[in-house]
Amino acid sequence: MTIFLPDIARQTSALPITLDWVGMQGIAVPLLIAGMQTPALADAGVSLDDAGARGIHMSRLYLALEMLEGEPLSADLLRRLLRQFLDSHTGLSLRASLALRFELLLRRPALVSPLSGWKRYPCELHASLDHDGLRLELELRLPYSSTCPCSAALARQLIQERFDEDFAHRPLHADEVRAWLGSSQGIVATPHSQRSDAHLRLRIDPQLAELPLVALLDLAESALGTAVQTAVKRADEQAFALANGQNLMFCEDAARRLHQALLGHEAVQEFELQVTHAESLHAHDAVARSRWRRS
Numbered sequence: 001m002t003i004f005l006p007d008i009a010r011q012t013s014a015l016p017i018t019l020d021w022v023g024m025q026g027i028a029v030p031l032l033i034a035g036m037q038t039p040a041l042a043d044a045g046v047s048l049d050d051a052g053a054r055g056i057h058m059s060r061l062y063l064a065l066e067m068l069e070g071e072p073l074s075a076d077l078l079r080r081l082l083r084q085f086l087d088s089h090t091g092l093s094l095r096a097s098l099a100l101r102f103e104l105l106l107r108r109p110a111l112v113s114p115l116s117g118w119k120r121y122p123c124e125l126h127a128s129l130d131h132d133g134l135r136l137e138l139e140l141r142l143p144y145s146s147t148c149p150c151s152a153a154l155a156r157q158l159i160q161e162r163f164d165e166d167f168a169h170r171p172l173h174a175d176e177v178r179a180w181l182g183s184s185q186g187i188v189a190t191p192h193s194q195r196s197d198a199h200l201r202l203r204i205d206p207q208l209a210e211l212p213l214v215a216l217l218d219l220a221e222s223a224l225g226t227a228v229q230t231a232v233k234r235a236d237e238q239a240f241a242l243a244n245g246q247n248l249m250f251c252e253d254a255a256r257r258l259h260q261a262l263l264g265h266e267a268v269q270e271f272e273l274q275v276t277h278a279e280s281l282h283a284h285d286a287v288a289r290s291r292w293r294r295s
């Protein structure tokens, strides 16, 4: 005996209006990225371009997401998946989209010691397919350390003044000066540093064979110069202090360095970036933004 199941989605809408996006948000999916299974949350949807149709077929989108489990995440896989969204909604939808939110874990080496540890990078990938083809946008967030150049200059001035007070009118002896340099009575002031955050939103070439996730994170960290560390021994901390001292930056400096680095990457077709320095000088943040579009 066949049981009749009412199918409301096939009814006609009482209000004939098209909809930009209909779908599901926050679906749990495993992805394969950089050789690792990576848990993600997916938002999957299509446009509803048939104004008279009551609804889309959610289950068809949900089941198509199984494609993500079997092979490494790539532009080609996303193109085929979104094509499946559209093929399963022929006559209803002209545009399909998928957003994936996940945290990429990368093993990062210490600066000096032979140690390493995992660092997490929050990522979002937004893919859409319509008659113009596949569009890919990548959002990356990465933490780094920034030391204020103004604060460093002001601290150096205080150290010079203290030096004048302690040594101006008597002969200098290297041992005495060396001991003074190693004391907090001599080095009376230190500049402030802060944990900072870079947020990159990049339009990526959809023809690429591989998604350049790791390459772009490496590029951004190298442009900033003082990425936050994972495993740290004292030797690593000392190297980090040196790196910060040689890498003083305002938020404007950080934004310009990232801008310059991203301009040179072949996969990047357009970007917006924001750097946020969570100041320890005051309770609000210093922020700089920049954007670029290939003309």
Ligand SMILES: Nc1nc2c(ncn2[C@@H]2O[C@H](COP(=O)(O)OP(=O)(O)OP(=O)(O)O)[C@@H](O)[C@H]2O)c(=O)[nH]1
Pocket (backbone or CB within 6 Å): 007, 009, 054, 055, 056, 057, 058, 059, 060
């Ligand atoms: N379109 C739509 N479906 C919803 C919504 N909320 C829950 N659903 C349910 O999602 C389920 C899956 O929808 P369909 O994909 O059309 O299910 P189906 O008719 O069994 O599958 P097909 O035979 O492939 O069309 C249905 O049971 C819907 O009732 C909603 O807001 N809109």
